Amino acid sequence: MTSSPSDRIERDDAFDKIEACGNDFVLLAHEPDPKSVAELCDRHHGIGADGIMVLRSVRPELTDLGHLDPDGSHSFCLNGTRAALALLARRGRIAPAGRVRTEGQEFAYRLDPDPILFLPVRDYRPLNWRGGDHLVSGYRVEVGNPQFVILEGMDPNRFRELAPRIRADLAAFPQGTNVTFLRRAEAGWHVQTFERGVETFTKACGTGMYAAALVLFGERGTRRVTFFPEGRGTVEAWLEGDGLAITGSTRHVFSGTWPATEVVAGESQVGEARCG
Numbered sequence: 309m310t311s312s313p314s315d316r317i318e319r320d321d322a323f324d325k326i327e328a329c330g331n332d333f334v335l336l337a338h339e340p341d342p343k344s345v346a347e348l349c350d351r352h353h354g355i356g357a358d359g360i361m362v363l364r365s366v367r368p369e370l371t372d373l374g375h376l377d378p379d380g381s382h383s384f385c386l387n388g389t390r391a392a393l394a395l396l397a398r399r400g401r402i403a404p405a406g407r408v409r410t411e412g413q414e415f416a417y418r419l420d421p422d423p424i425l426f427l428p429v430r431d432y433r434p435l436n437w438r439g440g441d442h443l444v445s446g447y448r449v450e451v452g453n454p455q456f457v458i459l460e461g462m463d464p465n466r467f468r469e470l471a472p473r474i475r476a477d478l479a480a481f482p483q484g485t486n487v488t489f490l491r492r493a494e495a496g497w498h499v500q501t502f503e504r505g506v507e508t509f510t511k512a513c514g515t516g517m518y519a520a521a522l523v524l525f526g527e528r529g530t531r532r533v534t535f536f537p538e539g540r541g542t543v544e545a546w547l548e549g550d551g552l553a554i555t556g557s558t559r560h561v562f563s564g565t566w567p568a569t570e571v572v573a574g575e576s577q578v579g580e581a582r583c584g
């Protein structure tokens with residue numbers, strides 16, 4: 309649970325690549341230079357990720373994590389938090405239960421063995437978004453970042469067309485918004501999110517599913533839901549006590565150093581990676 313010099317992410321140039329249902333992150337042990345964030349996230353010229361997770365400190369009573377979107381803004385991220393905690397657990401760095409703080413939010417977790425996060429139940433309100441001839445009925449939810457959740461009743465192609473416009477409508481959403489669409493699946497809900505800060509559809513969005521679960525619990529009267537995001541794996545959310553619990557698939561993809569420390573055939577490399 310205390311820092312170990314042998315841990316990969318303790319090196320200044322070391323990173324881990326982690327993902328949760330295809331929402332992927334570069335995990336660093338230090339705050340990145342703001343100028344390097346976009347490049348780190350770039351899928352052609354960098355490591356490639358939907359965001360950066362920063363391991364600020366690991367103490368027995370509290371794990372402190374940061375998150376940056378590719379545009380350099382700090383925002384609250386649940387998939388990155390789950391994936392980072394899963395890797396720290398695998399390395400024996402965190403207790404089986406504890407608290408995590410990230411970007412202004414603080415809540416409890418438990419390892420079972422995957423991290424389960426315990427979050428507050430938050431209010432949502434219906435909102436009709438209008439753009440030109442389009443009217444979209446959804447729900448506005450503030451979960452630590454802004455969310456607009458559309459519960460069925462929309463053609464998926466129309467969602468893909470309108471989500472970027474909804475995200476960019478600062479008159480309706482002064483901080484911008486993440487836009488999530490829910491469609492029935494056989495054993496749960498298909499979920500797709502256009503993410504603020506990434507400015508595209510990601511394979512999954514944890515805070516989008518948190519907001520979606522709040523809407524489903526309120527509107528459909530259920531207490532438990534399974535989400536099937538675009539990426540591989542599933543996410544489960546349920547009501548527990550007076551809060552909401554959420555857990556799901558995560559993976560450590562690889563470790564590496566960035567920028568590369570080695571020179572091969574006289575040319576410096578962008579990065580060096582190893583799996584495991």
Ligand SMILES: N[C@@H](CCC[C@H](N)C(=O)O)C(=O)O
Nearest residue numbers: 383385386387453513514515
């Ligand atoms: N991928 C995240 C959400 C990250 C924050 C979002 N892009 C925003 O700017 O609000 C998640 O899994 O929660």
